[in-house]
Amino acid sequence: MERKTAWEKYTKKQKQDVMVFAEGYRQFISDCKTERECVKEFVKIAKKQGFKDLAEIIKAGKKVKAGDKLFISNMGKALALFVIGKEPLENGMNILGAHIDSPRLDLKQNPLYEESGLAMMDTHYYGGIKKYQWVTLPMALHGVIATKDKGVIEVNVGDNELDPVFGVSDLLIHLAADQMDKKVAKAVKGEALDICVGSIPLKGEEKDAVKKNILKILKDSFGIEEEDFISAEIEVVPAGPARDYGFDRSMIMGYGQDDRVCAYPSFWALMNSAKLDRTGVCLLVDKEEIGSVGATGMHSHFFENTVAEILNCMGCYSELAVRRAMSNSKVLSSDVSAGFDPNYPEVSDKNNSAYMGKGMVLNKYTGSRGKSGSNDASAEYIGDLRKVFDDAKVSFQTSELGKVDQGGGGTIAYILANFGMQVIDSGVAVHNMHAPWEITSKADIYEALKGYEAFVKNMK
Ligand code: MN
Ligand code: MN
Numbered sequence: 001m002e003r004k005t006a007w008e009k010y011t012k013k014q015k016q017d018v019m020v021f022a023e024g025y026r027q028f029i030s031d032c033k034t035e036r037e038c039v040k041e042f043v044k045i046a047k048k049q050g051f052k053d054l055a056e057i058i059k060a061g062k063k064v065k066a067g068d069k070l071f072i073s074n075m076g077k078a079l080a081l082f083v084i085g086k087e088p089l090e091n092g093m094n095i096l097g098a099h100i101d102s103p104r105l106d107l108k109q110n111p112l113y114e115e116s117g118l119a120m121m122d123t124h125y126y127g128g129i130k131k132y133q134w135v136t137l138p139m140a141l142h143g144v145i146a147t148k149d150k151g152v153i154e155v156n157v158g159d160n161e162l163d164p165v166f167g168v169s170d171l172l173i174h175l176a177a178d179q180m181d182k183k184v185a186k187a188v189k190g191e192a193l194d195i196c197v198g199s200i201p202l203k204g205e206e207k208d209a210v211k212k213n214i215l216k217i218l219k220d221s222f223g224i225e226e227e228d229f230i231s232a233e234i235e236v237v238p239a240g241p242a243r244d245y246g247f248d249r250s251m252i253m254g255y256g257q258d259d260r261v262c263a264y265p266s267f268w269a270l271m272n273s274a275k276l277d278r279t280g281v282c283l284l285v286d287k288e289e290i291g292s293v294g295a296t297g298m299h300s301h302f303f304e305n306t307v308a309e310i311l312n313c314m315g316c317y318s319e320l321a322v323r324r325a326m327s328n329s330k331v332l333s334s335d336v337s338a339g340f341d342p343n344y345p346e347v348s349d350k351n352n353s354a355y356m357g358k359g360m361v362l363n364k365y366t367g368s369r370g371k372s373g374s375n376d377a378s379a380e381y382i383g384d385l386r387k388v389f390d391d392a393k394v395s396f397q398t399s400e401l402g403k404v405d406q407g408g409g410g411t412i413a414y415i416l417a418n419f420g421m422q423v424i425d426s427g428v429a430v431h432n433m434h435a436p437w438e439i440t441s442k443a444d445i446y447e448a449l450k451g452y453e454a455f456v457k458n459m460k
Pocket of ligand 1: 258289434
């Protein structure tokens with residue numbers, strides 16, 4: 001069974017819609033390169049769209065009713081948005097889940113040191129990366145520094161055209177004889193991913209004069225001391241905007257598309273949904289790339305607690321009501337899929353692979369080896385989804401993550417499935433997944449938006 005690309009079905013007007021939505025997305029991922037920046041931007045838009053802060057409603061003891069549009073931030077790194085439906089919450093929700101953290105290099109807690117006249121910052125990589133891909137690129141610093149008494153200071157250096165950039169060096173080919181003989185996994189060591197941040201010594205200083213000069217610049221620019229790095233979260237990410245990709249501008253190359261390429265259309269699908277029967281939810285979580293752990297990851301009780309709070313605000317809280325609201329829910333757990341790559345055909349099963357431009361992807365299961373660790377969605381649920389997507393004329397395709405026994409991966413799907421929800425992995429195909437610059441198809445992003453909208457509005 002072959003599926004056509006979505007491009008073939010578009011009218012001139014639809015193709016324009018695809019390009020316009022993709023341009024908004026391109027700007028979004030150019031500006032929002034951390035989970036915190038995503039939450040901030042999404043909250044800003046949601047407020048403009050009439051969404052109210054649930055945390056304030058809970059605090060004020062106000063009521064929640066059908067038709068209300070709500071958001072709640074989890075420590076500024078994860079976000080849940082709700083459009084309360086006419087049906088009782090106990091009947092379950094239609095949930096769009098995705099993650100907003102991406103692979104990167106994090107500054108260590110004591111990052112700054114000087115070595116042979118260069119100021120360096122020590123990093124610890126976050127998520128699954130091929131280390132050799134992260135050298136010799138212009139990098140930017142995004143994050144926060146929490147001071148003891150001056151509040152939280154935001155850092156964003158390297159993405160403005162006039163900003164300096166930073167970077168990880170690589171060995172010159174002329175002296176790389178030993179390195180070139182190593183296995184690719186060992187060619188660049190984790191401790192060799194430190195970034196260079198300066199080289200001018202501070203006048204009148206003997207020891208660590210270059211480091212001292214950097215500290216002076218940091219003090220002048222941000223008002224911080226060296227010790228403040230202890231309570232900082234600074235992410236080293238590829239510098240520069242996402243770009244159109246290909247002569248026909250059909251694709252986008254940008255950093256952090258795993259999984260903002262699913263988060264962005266999920267968010268807009270909910271923004272575009274008013275007056276729902278079943279409550280619609282967009283759930284954007286952190287820490288997926290390191291196992292969904294921690295207070296802001298999917299394993300946290302944050303979402304369940306929030307559902308309990310909403311039921312309480314609606315005057316119908318009970319433990320049983322929470323359990324029913326959770327277990328009667330249906331989920332599109334969205335994350336990126338491996339797009340078939342003509343340069344590496346040997347890792348994919350051609351008949352069960354996702355293709356760029358053929359629409360949103362449904363993965364019945366992910367996992368590795370004998371489907372180990374996968375959610376494996378029910379046939380009945382997929383049957384219902386096919387009807388929803390076909391009725392809305394959404395292009396979709398099915399896929400596995402590569403050939404059997406080729407490797408594998410996981411998402412947040414199984415965690416929500418633990419509540420007894422119907423869950424399927426869905427999302428957008430990507431080339432260069434987890435590389436500094438990832439590639440997606442604009443048609444797929446648009447079809448994801450349309451698919452998510454159809455799901456939120458029409459899934460029974
Ligand atoms: Mn990933
Ligand atoms: Mn992902």
